[in-house]
Amino acid sequence: MRPLQVLIIGAGLGGLTAAACLRRAGFAVRVYEQAPVLGEVGAGIQISPNAVKVLRQIGVAAALDAVAVRPLALEGRDWQSGQVLNRIELGDAFVRTYGAPYYHVHRADLHALLVAAVQRLAPDAICLGARCVGVEAAGERVRVRFANGTAAEGDVVVGADGIHSVVRHSLFGPEAPRFTGMVAFRATVPLARLPAGLIERKGYNWMGPHHHFVHYLLRRGTLVNCVGVCEQDHWRLESWSTEGDLRELRAEFTGWHPTIQALIAAMDRCFKWALYDREPMPRWTCGRVTLLGDACHPMLPFLAQGACMAIEDAYVLARCLQTHAGVEAALQAYEAARKPRVSQVQLGARARGQRLHLADPAAIAERNARFAQDPDFRQREMDWIYRYDVVAEFGPLAAPLTPARHETP
Numbered sequence: 001m002r003p004l005q006v007l008i009i010g011a012g013l014g015g016l017t018a019a020a021c022l023r024r025a026g027f028a029v030r031v032y033e034q035a036p037v038l039g040e041v042g043a044g045i046q047i048s049p050n051a052v053k054v055l056r057q058i059g060v061a062a063a064l065d066a067v068a069v070r071p072l073a074l075e076g077r078d079w080q081s082g083q084v085l086n087r088i089e090l091g092d093a094f095v096r097t098y099g100a101p102y103y104h105v106h107r108a109d110l111h112a113l114l115v116a117a118v119q120r121l122a123p124d125a126i127c128l129g130a131r132c133v134g135v136e137a138a139g140e141r142v143r144v145r146f147a148n149g150t151a152a153e154g155d156v157v158v159g160a161d162g163i164h165s166v167v168r169h170s171l172f173g174p175e176a177p178r179f180t181g182m183v184a185f186r187a188t189v190p191l192a193r194l195p196a197g198l199i200e201r202k203g204y205n206w207m208g209p210h211h212h213f214v215h216y217l218l219r220r221g222t223l224v225n226c227v228g229v230c231e232q233d234h235w236r237l238e239s240w241s242t243e244g245d246l247r248e249l250r251a252e253f254t255g256w257h258p259t260i261q262a263l264i265a266a267m268d269r270c271f272k273w274a275l276y277d278r279e280p281m282p283r284w285t286c287g288r289v290t291l292l293g294d295a296c297h298p299m300l301p302f303l304a305q306g307a308c309m310a311i312e313d314a315y316v317l318a319r320c321l322q323t324h325a326g327v328e329a330a331l332q333a334y335e336a337a338r339k340p341r342v343s344q345v346q347l348g349a350r351a352r353g354q355r356l357h358l359a360d361p362a363a364i365a366e367r368n369a370r371f372a373q374d375p376d377f378r379q380r381e382m383d384w385i386y387r388y389d390v391v392a393e394f395g396p397l398a399a400p401l402t403p404a405r406h407e408t409p
Contacts, residue, residue, distance in 0.1 A: 003028045004321065007144055007154035009132045009167050011038065013045075013107070014293030014310030015160030016114035020058040021318035023121040024397045030152065031118065032144065034131035038115055042107040043188050044218050044225030046203070049100035050388045051308035054315045056100070057397050059120075060113050067113075068105035069217045071203050076371070076378065079208025082257045086371045086378040098386045104203065104216045104225070110307075132161065135170040135289055142288045156327055157289045158317065160310070163276060165295035171286045177276040180300060182353065183235045185228045185249045187270040189263055191221065198262060199224055206260060209359035213253060213260050226263050227301075228253055231357065235274055244272030275300055277350065280343035285335045288327050292317065297342040302352040305385060309342050312390050319394040337394075345385065 004027045008015045011033035019029045047055070047064070055061045076086040088094075090102045118125055131147040135157055142157045159167025163177050191199060203216040210231045218225050230252045249270050253260050277298050284296035293310030317334045324330035358364045371377060 004156065004327070005154040006030075006156045006158060006321075007032065007142070007152055008158045008160055009135075009144065009165075010159070010161035010295070011035075011115075011126055011128075012160060012162065012293070012310075013111060013114060013307045014314060015158070016111070016118055017054065017058065017311045018158055018160060018292055018314035018317060019125060020060075020114065020117045020121060021054070021314045021397060022321070023118070023125070024058060025318040025322050027318075027321065029118075029122055029125050030154070031126045032130040032132060032146070032152070033126060033128050034147075036129045038126065038128065039108065039111070043186055044216060044227075045105055045107045045110060045307055046216075046304035047103040047105060047110070047311075048304065048308055048382075049095075049098035049102060049386050050390070051311040052100035052103065053389055053391050054311045057315065057391060058117050060117050061100075063113050063116075064103060064105060064110065065101070067109045067219065068103040069201065069219075069221055070101050071104055071216060072201050074102075074203040074205070074378075076205045076207055077257075078368075079206050079211070079213070079256050079260075082259065085207065085368055087375070088379045088382065099389065102386075104218055106218045106223070106225075107307075109219070132166045135159070135167050137287060155288065156321070156331070159289065159291045159295045160293050161295055163278070163294045163298040165291065167289065168284070168291055168295050171284075171289060171291075172281075175278075177278050177298060180275045180277060180350075180353070181231055181233055182229055182275045182300075183232045183272060184275055184301075185226075185230075185244050185252070185270045185272050187226045187249075187267045188218070189224045189226060189266045191217065191224055193266040194224070194262060198259060204259075205356070206257065207356050207358075208256065209364075210357050211252065211256075212356040213256065215263060224263065226267070228260075228264075229275070229353075229356075235272065242272055244270040246270055248272075277346065280339070280346055283335065284339075285331045288331070290317070290331045290334060297346050299342075299346040300349040300353050302356060303345060303349040303382070303385070305345050305349065308385075309345055312388075313338055313342070315390045315397075316394055318397060319390075322397075323395070341388070 008031045011031050019031045022029045074088040134145045141153045144152050159165050206213040214227045284291040292313045320330045320334040
Protein backbone atom coordinates (compact mmCIF):
# COMPACT_ATOMS: atom_id res chain seq x y z
CA MET A 1 0.00 0.00 0.00
CA ARG A 2 1.30 3.43 -0.87
CA PRO A 3 -0.13 6.95 -0.74
CA LEU A 4 -1.93 8.22 -3.78
CA GLN A 5 0.47 10.05 -6.08
CA VAL A 6 -0.81 13.39 -7.38
CA LEU A 7 0.97 15.33 -10.12
CA ILE A 8 0.14 19.04 -10.32
CA ILE A 9 0.94 21.00 -13.45
CA GLY A 10 1.63 24.65 -12.58
CA ALA A 11 3.11 26.29 -9.49
CA GLY A 12 0.89 29.34 -9.35
CA LEU A 13 -1.33 30.24 -6.41
CA GLY A 14 -3.88 27.51 -7.17
CA GLY A 15 -1.36 24.76 -7.86
CA LEU A 16 0.66 25.49 -4.74
CA THR A 17 -2.44 25.65 -2.54
CA ALA A 18 -3.51 22.31 -3.99
CA ALA A 19 -0.09 20.85 -3.24
CA ALA A 20 -0.22 22.03 0.37
CA CYS A 21 -3.78 20.79 0.88
CA LEU A 22 -3.09 17.41 -0.71
CA ARG A 23 0.10 16.90 1.25
CA ARG A 24 -1.65 17.80 4.50
CA ALA A 25 -4.31 15.26 3.55
CA GLY A 26 -1.63 12.57 3.37
CA PHE A 27 -1.02 12.24 -0.38
CA ALA A 28 2.28 12.19 -2.24
CA VAL A 29 2.57 15.32 -4.37
CA ARG A 30 4.80 16.61 -7.16
CA VAL A 31 4.38 20.07 -8.71
CA TYR A 32 5.75 20.66 -12.21
CA GLU A 33 6.42 24.28 -13.19
CA GLN A 34 7.68 25.37 -16.61
CA ALA A 35 9.52 28.44 -15.29
CA PRO A 36 13.21 27.92 -14.45
CA VAL A 37 12.90 29.77 -11.12
CA LEU A 38 10.08 30.20 -8.64
CA GLY A 39 8.42 33.56 -8.55
CA GLU A 40 5.20 35.39 -9.33
CA VAL A 41 4.49 38.32 -11.59
CA GLY A 42 1.76 40.82 -11.02
CA ALA A 43 1.14 43.07 -8.09
CA GLY A 44 -1.92 43.33 -5.87
CA ILE A 45 -4.43 40.63 -5.14
CA GLN A 46 -7.50 40.57 -2.91
CA ILE A 47 -8.13 37.62 -0.60
CA SER A 48 -11.60 37.47 0.93
CA PRO A 49 -12.72 35.42 3.96
CA ASN A 50 -13.82 32.41 1.92
CA ALA A 51 -10.21 31.88 0.81
CA VAL A 52 -8.59 32.91 4.10
CA LYS A 53 -10.33 29.96 5.77
CA VAL A 54 -8.44 27.60 3.45
CA LEU A 55 -5.12 29.36 4.06
CA ARG A 56 -5.62 28.81 7.78
CA GLN A 57 -5.84 25.08 7.17
CA ILE A 58 -2.43 24.98 5.51
CA GLY A 59 -0.73 27.20 8.08
CA VAL A 60 -0.38 30.35 5.97
CA ALA A 61 -2.89 32.75 7.52
CA ALA A 62 -0.68 34.14 10.30
CA ALA A 63 2.17 34.88 7.88
CA LEU A 64 -0.32 36.46 5.47
CA ASP A 65 -1.52 38.78 8.21
CA ALA A 66 2.07 39.91 8.78
CA VAL A 67 2.72 41.00 5.18
CA ALA A 68 -0.72 42.06 3.95
CA VAL A 69 -3.05 44.99 4.56
CA ARG A 70 -6.45 44.72 6.21
CA PRO A 71 -8.48 47.45 4.50
CA LEU A 72 -11.10 49.33 6.50
CA ALA A 73 -13.62 49.34 3.66
CA LEU A 74 -14.23 48.76 -0.04
CA GLU A 75 -15.64 51.83 -1.77
CA GLY A 76 -17.13 52.43 -5.18
CA ARG A 77 -16.74 56.07 -6.24
CA ASP A 78 -17.80 58.35 -9.06
CA TRP A 79 -14.99 58.94 -11.55
CA GLN A 80 -15.24 62.74 -11.51
CA SER A 81 -16.80 63.91 -8.27
CA GLY A 82 -15.33 61.25 -6.00
CA GLN A 83 -18.77 60.70 -4.44
CA VAL A 84 -18.97 57.39 -2.56
CA LEU A 85 -21.59 55.34 -4.42
CA ASN A 86 -21.35 52.09 -2.48
CA ARG A 87 -19.38 50.77 0.46
CA ILE A 88 -18.62 47.52 2.25
CA GLU A 89 -17.37 47.98 5.82
CA LEU A 90 -14.48 45.62 6.59
CA GLY A 91 -13.90 46.18 10.28
CA ASP A 92 -14.48 43.89 13.26
CA ALA A 93 -18.14 43.39 12.39
CA PHE A 94 -17.11 42.01 9.00
CA VAL A 95 -14.77 39.51 10.65
CA ARG A 96 -17.52 38.45 13.06
CA THR A 97 -19.96 37.99 10.18
CA TYR A 98 -17.68 36.02 7.89
CA GLY A 99 -15.25 34.39 10.29
CA ALA A 100 -12.07 35.79 8.73
CA PRO A 101 -10.58 39.10 7.55
CA TYR A 102 -10.33 40.59 4.07
CA TYR A 103 -6.78 41.18 2.81
CA HIS A 104 -4.93 43.17 0.17
CA VAL A 105 -1.61 41.47 -0.50
CA HIS A 106 1.16 41.56 -3.08
CA ARG A 107 0.77 38.52 -5.28
CA ALA A 108 4.48 37.71 -4.99
CA ASP A 109 4.26 37.77 -1.19
CA LEU A 110 1.38 35.28 -1.11
CA HIS A 111 3.14 33.11 -3.67
CA ALA A 112 6.27 33.02 -1.50
CA LEU A 113 4.21 32.00 1.54
CA LEU A 114 2.64 29.14 -0.42
CA VAL A 115 6.03 27.98 -1.74
CA ALA A 116 7.32 27.90 1.83
CA ALA A 117 4.24 25.97 3.00
CA VAL A 118 4.71 23.32 0.30
CA GLN A 119 8.43 23.02 0.97
CA ARG A 120 7.82 22.55 4.70
CA LEU A 121 5.47 19.69 3.94
CA ALA A 122 7.44 18.16 1.06
CA PRO A 123 10.90 19.71 0.52
CA ASP A 124 11.45 18.20 -2.94
CA ALA A 125 7.92 18.46 -4.28
CA ILE A 126 8.43 21.36 -6.72
CA CYS A 127 10.15 20.60 -10.03
CA LEU A 128 11.23 23.61 -12.12
CA GLY A 129 11.92 23.92 -15.84
CA ALA A 130 9.31 21.23 -16.54
CA ARG A 131 7.05 22.40 -19.37
CA CYS A 132 4.13 20.05 -19.85
CA VAL A 133 3.34 19.25 -23.49
CA GLY A 134 0.72 16.55 -23.03
CA VAL A 135 -1.16 14.22 -20.72
CA GLU A 136 -2.27 10.68 -21.54
CA ALA A 137 -3.73 7.63 -19.83
CA ALA A 138 -1.26 4.89 -18.91
CA GLY A 139 -3.38 1.99 -17.69
CA GLU A 140 -4.44 2.73 -14.12
CA ARG A 141 -2.02 5.65 -14.08
CA VAL A 142 -1.60 8.93 -15.96
CA ARG A 143 1.53 9.98 -17.85
CA VAL A 144 2.64 13.60 -18.21
CA ARG A 145 5.07 14.40 -21.03
CA PHE A 146 7.51 17.32 -20.84
CA ALA A 147 9.20 19.43 -23.50
CA ASN A 148 12.67 18.07 -22.59
CA GLY A 149 11.61 14.55 -23.56
CA THR A 150 11.09 13.24 -20.02
CA ALA A 151 7.83 11.99 -18.53
CA ALA A 152 6.26 11.38 -15.13
CA GLU A 153 3.49 9.06 -14.01
CA GLY A 154 1.02 9.37 -11.17
CA ASP A 155 -2.40 8.26 -10.00
CA VAL A 156 -3.96 11.70 -10.51
CA VAL A 157 -3.03 14.71 -12.64
CA VAL A 158 -4.27 18.20 -11.81
CA GLY A 159 -4.01 20.88 -14.47
CA ALA A 160 -3.40 24.14 -12.62
CA ASP A 161 -1.65 25.68 -15.62
CA GLY A 162 -3.75 28.75 -16.26
CA ILE A 163 -6.07 30.08 -18.92
CA HIS A 164 -3.95 28.58 -21.74
CA SER A 165 -3.81 25.20 -20.00
CA VAL A 166 -1.97 22.44 -21.85
CA VAL A 167 -3.75 19.88 -19.69
CA ARG A 168 -7.13 21.29 -20.74
CA HIS A 169 -6.04 21.12 -24.38
CA SER A 170 -4.96 17.48 -23.94
CA LEU A 171 -8.34 16.55 -22.45
CA PHE A 172 -10.77 18.55 -24.55
CA GLY A 173 -8.93 19.89 -27.59
CA PRO A 174 -8.18 23.46 -28.67
CA GLU A 175 -10.50 26.28 -27.67
CA ALA A 176 -9.35 29.88 -27.67
CA PRO A 177 -10.25 32.06 -24.67
CA ARG A 178 -12.64 34.97 -25.26
CA PHE A 179 -11.20 38.46 -25.63
CA THR A 180 -13.45 40.73 -23.59
CA GLY A 181 -12.75 44.00 -25.38
CA MET A 182 -11.06 45.35 -22.25
CA VAL A 183 -7.44 46.02 -21.39
CA ALA A 184 -5.87 46.82 -18.06
CA PHE A 185 -2.97 49.06 -17.15
CA ARG A 186 -1.29 48.19 -13.88
CA ALA A 187 1.35 49.90 -11.80
CA THR A 188 2.54 50.30 -8.22
CA VAL A 189 3.38 53.59 -6.55
CA PRO A 190 5.29 54.06 -3.27
CA LEU A 191 2.92 55.72 -0.83
CA ALA A 192 5.68 58.12 0.20
CA ARG A 193 5.49 59.79 -3.24
CA LEU A 194 1.90 60.88 -2.71
CA PRO A 195 0.47 63.75 -0.64
CA ALA A 196 -0.10 62.76 2.99
CA GLY A 197 -3.61 61.47 3.62
CA LEU A 198 -4.51 61.10 -0.08
CA ILE A 199 -4.82 57.31 0.06
CA GLU A 200 -6.57 55.76 3.06
CA ARG A 201 -6.52 52.12 4.08
CA LYS A 202 -9.39 51.18 1.80
CA GLY A 203 -10.03 49.53 -1.52
CA TYR A 204 -11.16 52.12 -4.08
CA ASN A 205 -13.07 51.37 -7.29
CA TRP A 206 -13.72 54.48 -9.39
CA MET A 207 -16.51 53.97 -11.97
CA GLY A 208 -16.67 55.95 -15.21
CA PRO A 209 -17.92 55.64 -18.79
CA HIS A 210 -16.19 52.69 -20.51
CA HIS A 211 -13.51 52.71 -17.77
CA HIS A 212 -12.84 52.00 -14.12
CA PHE A 213 -9.81 52.46 -11.87
CA VAL A 214 -8.95 50.38 -8.79
CA HIS A 215 -6.33 51.12 -6.17
CA TYR A 216 -5.43 49.87 -2.71
CA LEU A 217 -2.47 49.54 -0.35
CA LEU A 218 0.01 46.67 -0.22
CA ARG A 219 2.98 45.64 1.91
CA ARG A 220 1.82 46.95 5.24
CA GLY A 221 0.65 50.16 3.60
CA THR A 222 3.89 51.24 1.92
CA LEU A 223 2.86 50.62 -1.70
CA VAL A 224 -0.24 51.52 -3.73
CA ASN A 225 -1.47 48.97 -6.27
CA CYS A 226 -3.20 50.60 -9.26
CA VAL A 227 -5.22 49.02 -12.07
CA GLY A 228 -6.92 51.11 -14.75
CA VAL A 229 -9.29 49.23 -17.05
CA CYS A 230 -10.57 50.62 -20.35
CA GLU A 231 -12.33 49.33 -23.44
CA GLN A 232 -10.08 48.77 -26.46
CA ASP A 233 -10.68 46.37 -29.30
CA HIS A 234 -7.28 46.66 -30.99
CA TRP A 235 -4.94 45.52 -28.20
CA ARG A 236 -5.10 41.74 -27.63
CA LEU A 237 -1.74 40.87 -26.14
CA GLU A 238 -2.19 38.95 -22.91
CA SER A 239 1.04 39.36 -20.96
CA TRP A 240 1.58 40.65 -17.45
CA SER A 241 5.13 41.67 -18.34
CA THR A 242 4.41 43.86 -21.40
CA GLU A 243 5.42 47.45 -20.82
CA GLY A 244 2.64 49.98 -21.22
CA ASP A 245 2.81 53.63 -22.23
CA LEU A 246 2.18 56.11 -19.42
CA ARG A 247 1.10 58.69 -21.97
CA GLU A 248 -1.63 56.35 -23.17
CA LEU A 249 -2.71 55.67 -19.59
CA ARG A 250 -2.94 59.41 -18.88
CA ALA A 251 -4.97 59.95 -22.03
CA GLU A 252 -7.41 57.17 -21.13
CA PHE A 253 -8.09 58.77 -17.74
CA THR A 254 -8.07 62.42 -18.75
CA GLY A 255 -10.64 64.39 -16.76
CA TRP A 256 -10.82 61.85 -13.94
CA HIS A 257 -10.70 62.81 -10.26
CA PRO A 258 -7.52 64.51 -8.96
CA THR A 259 -6.68 61.40 -6.91
CA ILE A 260 -6.38 59.37 -10.11
CA GLN A 261 -4.28 62.10 -11.70
CA ALA A 262 -1.95 62.12 -8.69
CA LEU A 263 -1.51 58.35 -8.82
CA ILE A 264 -0.72 58.33 -12.53
CA ALA A 265 1.67 61.28 -12.16
CA ALA A 266 3.61 59.34 -9.50
CA MET A 267 4.12 56.25 -11.69
CA ASP A 268 7.54 55.46 -13.15
CA ARG A 269 6.18 52.79 -15.49
CA CYS A 270 3.09 50.73 -16.16
CA PHE A 271 2.21 47.40 -17.72
CA LYS A 272 -0.63 46.65 -20.11
CA TRP A 273 -2.48 43.41 -20.70
CA ALA A 274 -5.60 42.33 -22.52
CA LEU A 275 -8.37 40.72 -20.46
CA TYR A 276 -9.67 37.32 -21.48
CA ASP A 277 -12.11 34.86 -19.97
CA ARG A 278 -14.01 31.75 -21.07
CA GLU A 279 -17.54 30.46 -20.94
CA PRO A 280 -18.25 28.02 -18.09
CA MET A 281 -17.08 24.54 -19.08
CA PRO A 282 -19.62 21.70 -19.34
CA ARG A 283 -17.04 19.39 -17.75
CA TRP A 284 -13.41 19.59 -16.68
CA THR A 285 -12.61 16.07 -15.51
CA CYS A 286 -11.70 13.06 -17.63
CA GLY A 287 -10.77 9.81 -15.92
CA ARG A 288 -7.90 10.49 -13.54
CA VAL A 289 -7.21 14.01 -14.79
CA THR A 290 -8.92 17.20 -13.67
CA LEU A 291 -8.46 20.98 -13.85
CA LEU A 292 -8.25 23.69 -11.22
CA GLY A 293 -8.45 27.48 -11.14
CA ASP A 294 -7.97 29.43 -14.36
CA ALA A 295 -7.40 26.21 -16.29
CA CYS A 296 -11.13 25.46 -16.00
CA HIS A 297 -12.83 28.71 -14.94
CA PRO A 298 -10.80 31.80 -15.91
CA MET A 299 -12.69 34.92 -14.93
CA LEU A 300 -12.45 38.67 -15.12
CA PRO A 301 -11.04 40.34 -11.98
CA PHE A 302 -14.11 42.48 -11.29
CA LEU A 303 -15.31 40.45 -8.28
CA ALA A 304 -11.71 39.92 -7.06
CA GLN A 305 -12.30 36.17 -6.86
CA GLY A 306 -10.03 34.49 -9.41
CA ALA A 307 -7.38 33.42 -6.90
CA CYS A 308 -9.97 32.83 -4.18
CA MET A 309 -11.88 30.35 -6.36
CA ALA A 310 -8.66 28.47 -7.15
CA ILE A 311 -7.83 28.31 -3.43
CA GLU A 312 -11.31 26.93 -2.71
CA ASP A 313 -10.88 24.41 -5.55
CA ALA A 314 -7.68 23.14 -3.98
CA TYR A 315 -9.31 22.39 -0.67
CA VAL A 316 -12.36 20.66 -2.15
CA LEU A 317 -10.16 18.53 -4.40
CA ALA A 318 -8.10 17.32 -1.45
CA ARG A 319 -11.15 16.50 0.62
CA CYS A 320 -12.89 14.67 -2.23
CA LEU A 321 -9.81 12.50 -2.74
CA GLN A 322 -9.82 11.78 1.00
CA THR A 323 -13.46 10.87 1.30
CA HIS A 324 -14.43 9.09 -1.93
CA ALA A 325 -13.63 5.49 -2.79
CA GLY A 326 -11.79 5.58 -6.09
CA VAL A 327 -10.00 8.37 -7.91
CA GLU A 328 -12.47 8.84 -10.74
CA ALA A 329 -15.42 9.08 -8.36
CA ALA A 330 -13.50 11.60 -6.25
CA LEU A 331 -12.68 13.80 -9.23
CA GLN A 332 -16.24 13.71 -10.47
CA ALA A 333 -17.44 14.71 -6.99
CA TYR A 334 -14.94 17.58 -6.93
CA GLU A 335 -16.16 18.88 -10.29
CA ALA A 336 -19.81 18.53 -9.29
CA ALA A 337 -19.20 20.42 -6.05
CA ARG A 338 -17.28 23.29 -7.65
CA LYS A 339 -18.85 23.86 -11.05
CA PRO A 340 -22.10 25.63 -10.00
CA ARG A 341 -20.30 28.09 -7.72
CA VAL A 342 -17.39 28.99 -9.97
CA SER A 343 -19.65 29.30 -13.02
CA GLN A 344 -21.82 31.78 -11.15
CA VAL A 345 -18.76 33.78 -10.14
CA GLN A 346 -17.42 33.73 -13.72
CA LEU A 347 -20.63 35.15 -15.13
CA GLY A 348 -21.07 37.53 -12.20
CA ALA A 349 -17.63 39.04 -12.80
CA ARG A 350 -18.48 39.58 -16.45
CA ALA A 351 -21.77 41.28 -15.56
CA ARG A 352 -20.12 43.51 -12.99
CA GLY A 353 -17.67 44.77 -15.58
CA GLN A 354 -20.58 45.95 -17.67
CA ARG A 355 -22.10 47.74 -14.69
CA LEU A 356 -18.83 49.43 -13.81
CA HIS A 357 -18.47 50.78 -17.35
CA LEU A 358 -21.96 52.16 -17.93
CA ALA A 359 -21.89 55.16 -20.27
CA ASP A 360 -25.57 55.99 -20.86
CA PRO A 361 -26.51 58.84 -18.46
CA ALA A 362 -29.91 57.34 -17.68
CA ALA A 363 -28.39 53.94 -16.86
CA ILE A 364 -25.72 55.57 -14.69
CA ALA A 365 -28.36 57.57 -12.82
CA GLU A 366 -30.43 54.42 -12.25
CA ARG A 367 -27.41 52.49 -10.95
CA ASN A 368 -26.32 55.28 -8.63
CA ALA A 369 -29.86 55.80 -7.34
CA ARG A 370 -30.04 52.12 -6.45
CA PHE A 371 -26.83 52.41 -4.48
CA ALA A 372 -28.10 55.54 -2.70
CA GLN A 373 -31.44 53.95 -1.79
CA ASP A 374 -29.88 50.71 -0.62
CA PRO A 375 -26.51 51.32 1.12
CA ASP A 376 -26.09 47.61 1.92
CA PHE A 377 -26.66 46.47 -1.66
CA ARG A 378 -23.02 45.77 -2.45
CA GLN A 379 -22.39 43.71 0.67
CA ARG A 380 -25.56 41.68 0.12
CA GLU A 381 -24.48 41.13 -3.47
CA MET A 382 -21.17 39.65 -2.29
CA ASP A 383 -22.48 37.90 0.82
CA TRP A 384 -22.91 34.47 -0.82
CA ILE A 385 -19.27 34.58 -1.90
CA TYR A 386 -17.72 35.78 1.35
CA ARG A 387 -19.88 33.62 3.64
CA TYR A 388 -19.05 30.32 1.98
CA ASP A 389 -16.90 28.02 4.13
CA VAL A 390 -15.39 25.00 2.40
CA VAL A 391 -13.84 23.79 5.64
CA ALA A 392 -17.22 23.66 7.36
CA GLU A 393 -18.87 22.04 4.34
CA PHE A 394 -16.24 19.44 3.52
CA GLY A 395 -14.54 18.90 6.86
CA PRO A 396 -10.96 19.40 8.07
CA LEU A 397 -7.94 18.13 6.19
CA ALA A 398 -6.78 16.42 9.36
CA ALA A 399 -9.52 13.79 8.98
CA PRO A 400 -7.93 10.29 8.92
CA LEU A 401 -7.28 8.77 5.53
CA THR A 402 -9.50 5.81 4.76
CA PRO A 403 -7.99 2.67 3.23
CA ALA A 404 -9.74 3.57 -0.05
CA ARG A 405 -7.47 6.58 -0.36
CA HIS A 406 -4.37 4.38 -0.64
CA GLU A 407 -3.78 2.31 -3.70
CA THR A 408 -1.26 -0.32 -4.72
CA PRO A 409 1.05 0.39 -7.67
